[in-house]
Amino acid sequence: MQNQNAILEDLARLASSVAGTVAGAGREAEAKLKEKLREAMGGVDMVSREEFEAVREMAANARAEVAALRAELDALKAKG
Template identity: 55%
Template structure:
């Protein structure tokens, strides 16, 4: 009976060790795949979200300024012609 329990204990340790090893291999593969994806995406000249938002804000500001200048020009032309 004692040898049977020891056999089960050894088998449980073996399975537990194998599961831990497989989990480690899985984490390592996932990490490697993420790194390769970052390298691939990095080579495609994508911009970060922060860079995109900064350029978007600059475009909005430039558009607002152009609208204000257009309104001033229209007012000056109306005053000159009227």
């Protein structure tokens, strides 16, 4: 009986060790993938969310202004 308990304890330690090793390998793989992605994206120009939102707002304002000018031009054409 003592022998079986010792075997079970050894198996439990082995399983715990394997789980720790697998988790460590997963973290290492994730870190390497992130590093490779950063290297690959190095030549790509990225903008921040704030810059994107500012340009999007500017574009919306420009579209609204163009629509207003178009309406004004159409009104002038109709008069003329």
